[in-house]
Amino acid sequence: MQQKIVCLTRHLLDRRGTQIQDSIFLSWLEMFMRILEEFDLELEVWQEGNGWTKDLPGMFKIHSVPDPSRDLTLPNVNQAMWEHSSEAVFAIYADPLLVYPQSVPVSIALGHYIPSLDLINNEFVEHQRKSWLAKLRQGLSTVDYVIVNHTPYIQWALASFPGVYHKIIHIPDCLHPLSTSDSQIEKQSGENEVRLIFACPALPQFGVSETIRAVDSLIDRFDYLKFYFHGAIPKPLEKQMAGWFDKRPRCFLKTDQPRFQFGDVVVFPVKRGPVPVFLVQQAMACGSAVVGSMWGPLVDLIIHQYNGFFIKPLDEEIYASAARLVRDIELRERICNHALETSKTLKHETWKKRWRTLIFELVGRRSIHI
Amino acid sequence: MGKKVVSILTTSHFDAEGKRCVYGGAERYGIELTKMFLESGWEVNWWQAGLGWSKQLLPGVTIQGIPVKDSFAQTCSSLNQAFYEQADRVDLAIYFVTFLCYPLTLPKSIAISHGIFWDYPSWESRIGGHLQGDEWYHRMEKALSSPGKVVSVDTATINWATWHWPAMLPRFEYIPNFVDTSYFHPLPENKKDDKIRIVFPRRLTTVRGIGEAMEAAKIITEKYTGVEFHFVGRGHDYQHERQMMRWAAQSNNFFYYWRSPMGMKEIYQHMDICLIPSKSTEGTSLSCLEAMACGLPVIAGNIGGLPDLIIHNHNGLLIKPSAENLVESIKQLIENKEERQQLGEHARNTALMFDISIWKERWKSVIQSVIGEEV
Incomplete structure (x- = not known):
């Protein structure tokens, strides 16, 4: 019989279990599962929801448990998973807050993004913030390791809770294996035109409003610029977005996956929230110039003006950086070349090797607890 | 029209007696910043904690040692206030360490963060315990909110600060440190051994x-x-x-x-x-x-x-x-x-990409945004 690994996350699917809510983490789990298979381990996922259980074909089973908690911990789900995990080899908590109130004997937490206290809940007051921080600290110190995919997380943890360095392991994400075939296609530069891409969902945390406003000014200024929007659009916004694109002949609303090899500049003005790291890496691997916010995994991928541009996710900064890249072909080409070179370091094999080493150690630890 | 004047407040370019220069990366940064202002035709003066002395930092650039009481919660509010009283007629004030902006800040001012320095395990005990840590945090928030701009040499500080206080983001400017790439350059390969x-x-x-x-x-x-x-x-x-x-x-x-x-x-x-x-x-x-x-x-x-x-x-x-x-x-x-x-x-x-010429241009752009005039 296969042994199992349990994973607690917040909302991989929505509360009703009808659609994917966290596609970034789902892509990561997809890759991660392949390594577990090498160890003959199967994955079981727990999340908050209406009490349903679903099988994602070819992937894993997901259980949902209702949890009214509003501070980003999910004590009910945590407990439910704990009660059903006596046979689990180890547990993965999708972020350290989910470790509250107790962790499975052998466990790791992932550090993929740092939720901002002031942005997650507008009803938080000081004592709740302190309690939240205490739970976060508990999470970081209870698990065997915290596996972070970007160095800003390390610095944030050290500056917030000095003394947790020994718990932290940095395993940067690799270029997603499914995207590498795309990047092999030769770059298709448009003749006498520059293509700007936005590849994230039309949600505030991805800087969609700032991008749209910046694009308005950019297409007025550069008559050879084309703008492609490739993100998902929430239902209530569909009409409004379609109306905006209808009025602008050089702006295109696309529903398919972004084809970065047809893009020259790709913007990721992500605010506080998970960075779609696979998309950023894919854009770089296709030789596009990335303009992105200076946090999350972007910090480990971009050196300002060497292989991309760092910005604050504000209209004027998106505009200024994109305008520079649009008008300066030499700069754009240099940045694209360096981005392409950088992407060659993001090897799937390296990522797998580091995770294999860790999983091997965790499996060994479990045998001590039996 | 007279020269524009910039006053720069630091904690300790020299020791308290003004005899020994504490020469680290931040001090080198200070010298290059001073040179940039001098090249642009500004008058520059420096202030720091000291026993009432005055000396030359560079030709034409004085540094004053202001007698101050001990610092509390790793900030130097008495130094800040002495500077505020004595350096009020300047075109630009630069707070060379972020916490020096607490509690008072001159109207046209820039603070510099040289990186996170509170991330080692004994920080809290050094500062005087948990309660002093809370006080330091309070003062840091005030200090970062007051100047016109905060120049950060790295993204880590911006990440940390805007995680705690998201609205501060527009105030920050990322200007990474510099190197003179015409001076520091590789030699052609001419190794005479295998070492x-x-x-x-x-x-x-x-x-x-x-x-x-x-x-x-x-x-x-x-x-x-x-x-x-x-x-x-x-x-x-x-x-x-x-x-x-x-x-x-x-x-x-x-x-x-x-x-x-x-x-x-x-x-x-x-x-x-x-x-x-x-x-x-x-x-x-x-x-x-x-x-x-x-x-x-x-x-x-x-x-x-x-x-x-x-x-x-x-x-x-x-x-x-x-x-x-x-x-x-x-x-x-x-x-x-x-x-x-x-x-x-x-x-x-x-x-x-980190050449000193780029660094100077970035600094000039930030100064311009604070004083409202071209540098």
Whole structure:
């Protein structure tokens, strides 16, 4: 019989279990599962929801448990998973807050993004913030390791809770294996035109409003610029977005996956929230110039003006950086070349090797607890 | 029309008596900033905590030592207030350390963050315990909210501060540190031996990973007899430096000495690998940039501003700086000459983006946005 690994996350699917809510983490789990298979381990996922259980074909089973908690911990789900995990080899908590109130004997937490206290809940007051921080600290110190995919997380943890360095392991994400075939296609530069891409969902945390406003000014200024929007659009916004694109002949609303090899500049003005790291890496691997916010995994991928541009996710900064890249072909080409070179370091094999080493150690630890 | 005047407030460019210059990366930053203002036709004066003395920092640039009481909660509010009272008729005030903006800030002002310095385990005890830590946090928020702009040498500080106080983001400007790439440059390959020379170009402090580097040096030289380790940097005091000399004397492969910042060029040019294994309190290290400009692959700690300079396996190696990880990374570069050279080549190309001319232009743009006039 296969042994199992349990994973607690917040909302991989929505509360009703009808659609994917966290596609970034789902892509990561997809890759991660392949390594577990090498160890003959199967994955079981727990999340908050209406009490349903679903099988994602070819992937894993997901259980949902209702949890009214509003501070980003999910004590009910945590407990439910704990009660059903006596046979689990180890547990993965999708972020350290989910470790509250107790962790499975052998466990790791992932550090993929740092939720901002002031942005997650507008009803938080000081004592709740302190309690939240205490739970976060508990999470970081209870698990065997915290596996972070970007160095800003390390610095944030050290500056917030000095003394947790020994718990932290940095395993940067690799270029997603499914995207590498795309990047092999030769770059298709448009003749006498520059293509700007936005590849994230039309949600505030991805800087969609700032991008749209910046694009308005950019297409007025550069008559050879084309703008492609490739993100998902929430239902209530569909009409409004379609109306905006209808009025602008050089702006295109696309529903398919972004084809970065047809893009020259790709913007990721992500605010506080998970960075779609696979998309950023894919854009770089296709030789596009990335303009992105200076946090999350972007910090480990971009050196300002060497292989991309760092910005604050504000209209004027998106505009200024994109305008520079649009008008300066030499700069754009240099940045694209360096981005392409950088992407060659993001090897799937390296990522797998580091995770294999860790999983091997965790499996060994479990045998001590039996 | 007279010259514009900038006053710069710092804690300690010289010691309290004004006799000994505390010459580290931040002080070098201060000198280059002063030169930039002088080149632009400004009058510059500096202020710091001191016993009432006045002296020249550079020709025509004075530095005043203001007598102040002890600092509380790692801020110097009495120094801040003395500066506020005495330097009010300036066109621009620069607070060389962010907490110096607390509690009062002159109207046209810029604060500088040289990196996170509160990330080592004994920080809270050094500051005086948990309650003092809360007070420091309160003062830091006030200090970062007051100046027109906060220039940060790394993205780590911006990340940390805007996580705590999201609305501060527009106030921050990321201006990474600099290197003079025309001065710091690689030499054409003309090696006369097969030795691999590794340099640790930092002060001999624990936060810079000196212990781990020494341990790695012992392990590596046992296996590779043709490898030399050069520890180039000052200690806390003469006793510390003597200890280091004694340690280096144990092996023909260890060397300990120090050079002036400009004298480091020749050192880098004759090295093959550079170690910057910082564990905390790090910004965008000048030593790291200078080594990169000289074409060296750098093995760096994965904290502070170092990830703003190094992309793992592209222009250097970014590691958790344990002795074990250092040994593994050094071995990797010793055994792969081609990789070493390619990382060094990319390091040089990267350093060009941090040239001092770019740094000056970025600074001028920030000053312009604060004073509302072209510099």
